[in-house]
């Protein structure tokens with residue numbers, strides 16, 4: 001049995017390998033791998049040279065093979081007429097009454113599903129410092145329990161007693177929202193760690209850019225291109241974050257199946273999934289395994305301009321063509337359909353009379369980076385409360401009686 005382990009020279013000048021691994025929160029592992037699992041993505045632009053080394057490893061213990069998550073159906077949304085959420089319906093005991101609305105609030109997410117996801121991993125792994133830093137790569141269902149992430153600098157009183165949440169971010173393109181979330185996690189604004197980047201576009205920058213913005217933008221400055229667009233997977237590789245390719249497709253044959261993805265997320269002990277410009281539908285098995293635990297950011301004021309066909313510049317073109325005077329991003333929980341999950345947060349920006357789709361996209365994107373980080377910070381601090389009619393609210397960090 002053998003896997004490819006790519007060793008890269010990640011350490012910065014004068015930095016020890018271990019310090020480097022702690023800085024980028026990268027596991028230093030070599031582990032058994034099951035045959036035929038998706039290969040990891042080779043880092044492309046890592047600072048040092050990547051050396052490709054084939055190693056033979058013992059076959060994985062049988063326990064590692066294809067353990068399947070037992071997803072539980074999500075609790076039914078409480079009926080608007082319900083006096084209170086049904087017991088055990090995924091809501092914790094009432095948290096408080098909100099004077100302004102007279103409604104009652106409950107907590108989430110569903111502790112039962114969360115407990116199931118946290119079932120101890122049966123993966124054993126051999127962890128030893130690599131001679132020259134480690135690029136990454138976990139093979140999906142044999143991923144070793146990660147290196148305990150270093151506590152991000154900037155941790156403050158908010159983080160005392162709050163367990164750092166483990167985040168998987170899904171991207172298809174440039175990844176500016178992913179980078180904003182990752183930077184917020186490293187700075188301590190978000191009490192969590194990005195432990196995986198999932199993408200359907202692991203590295204084909206042209207296709208990814210075309211995909212997201214729907215047209216070629218050849219001939220403009222490459223730096224702008226990288227900054228503005230296809231870099232989600234690149235940023236992950238640069239920062240030692242494992243990249244998982246999902247789904248499998250002709251353009252990404254190394255991708256994994258939905259079952260393998262569920263397994264990988266459970267092995268990674270992921271608490272929350274954050275979609276950030278991901279263009280594929282999240283399968284219902286994943287939605288059921290992560291009730292009230294998957295967020296998405298959409299670049300319009302949902303429910304307007306959402307659903308199948310509404311992504312990237314297509315959204316902004318439709319907004320401008322409609323004559324709408326305002327637009328803005330929506331952060332919402334994800335259900336099995338495109339953009340129909342419960343809205344959690346929105347920001348508003350003006351649509352100017354001579355706006356081009358690109359100009360509006362830029363204005364909206366600036367707000368996305370802020371509102372998504374705020375929503376993810378609230379999610380990681382358990383500050384999301386669910387009104388009895390099923391509307392999620394964000395409890396203020398400073399005033400527990402204030403909600404948005």
Ligand SMILES: Nc1nc2c(c(=O)[nH]1)N[C@@H](CN(C=O)c1ccc(C(=O)N[C@@H](CCC(=O)O)C(=O)O)cc1)CN2
Nearest residue numbers: 278279280281282298307308309311335336337338339
């Ligand atoms: N189960 C869910 N999956 C996803 C959701 C969701 O709300 N529920 N959100 C999308 C993100 N998104 C809008 O925010 C979105 C992405 C893509 C599309 C779309 O029409 N896609 C095309 C295929 C595009 C491609 O593969 O290049 C399509 O399905 O025909 C609409 C909305 C992420 N997943």
Ligand SMILES: NCC(=O)N[C@@H]1O[C@H](COP(=O)([O-])[O-])[C@@H](O)[C@H]1O
Nearest residue numbers: 174175176177277297298299311312
């Ligand atoms: N319907 C989904 C959709 O259109 N998502 C949008 O894709 C862009 C991704 O940018 P990023 O890769 O720079 O974060 C963002 O504007 C996001 O709202």
